[in-house]
Amino acid sequence: MNNQTAFPFSRDFGRTRHRVEVGSDSDSAQILSFRDALDQKLEQRLFHECALREGHSEHGTLPKEAKEMAPDGAFVTRQVLFFAQPCFNTQNVEHWLEGMFDLRxxxxxxxxxxxxWLFRYAAEAGLIVIDKDSFGGEQSSFQRFAKIAREMCEEVPMIVLSRDFRVNDFNLSWSDNWDVSLQSPVSQHSLSLAIEVASDIAINGR
Structure with a gap:
């Protein structure tokens, strides 16, 4: 995983504080400018978000049974093709796939x-994950891509993520071009269940 995604915010902003002097030279009173006050609040929010993310990734990300859900026989290549633009949700999923399930x-x-990328690496994929929201609301583009991915990797399990899904769906539906639908933002638990279903498909077929 790209190291940049692991620590999104630096605690050293390198920003020089501009101060406004008021009153006489003797008292040398200083106050933070209005912009500084806003910057300070923004820093606090960013630090808080960073702390939440670090805490989220450090605690409970390696459940004992995680790798049993993706046994060596399930995904022969251990290679995942994850079609997604970077955001907090997709970066979490990427991190969990690597850290929890030992997948590349x-x-x-x-x-x-x-x-x-699909044409080049389809033969190496043991699992395909697509973030539908990364297509920017272009439903037809997503549907075409999902159909091509299914045709090229017919035996490969496919998971789709989206905010549009009202619930997680782990039941195979022949009306879709994928196997598992996960509602975004994705939780560790729902991803674990999806990997369990994908492992079963990889071993036993649909």
Missing amino acids: VMVPRNTTFYHE
């Missing part, structure tokens, strides 16, 4: 090159 994740970030 390839993440093409630019939708322009999704088809190229």
Whole structure:
């Protein structure tokens, strides 16, 4: 995983504080400018978000049974093709796939090159994950891509993430071009269940 995604905020902003002097030279009174006050609040929010993320990734990310849900026989190559633009949700999923399930994740970030990546690495994929929201609301583009992915990787389990899904769906539906639907933001528990279903498909077929 890209190290930049692990620590999104630096605690050293390198920002010089501008102060406004008021009163006489003798008292040398200083107050923070209005912009500084806003920057200070923004820093606090960013630090808080960073702390939450670090805490979330350090605690409970390696349940004992996690790797049993993705046994060596399930995903022969251990390679995941994850088609997603970077955001907090997709970066979490990437981190959990690698850390919890010991899978290798390839993440093409630019939708322009999704088809190229698919054609190039389809033969190596043991699992395909697609973030539907990364297509920017272009439903037809997503549907075409999902259909092509299914045709090229017919035996490979496929998981789709989206805010549009009202619930998680682990039941195989022949009306879809994928196997598991996960509502975003994805939780560790729902991802674990999805990996369990995908493992069963990889071993026993649909």
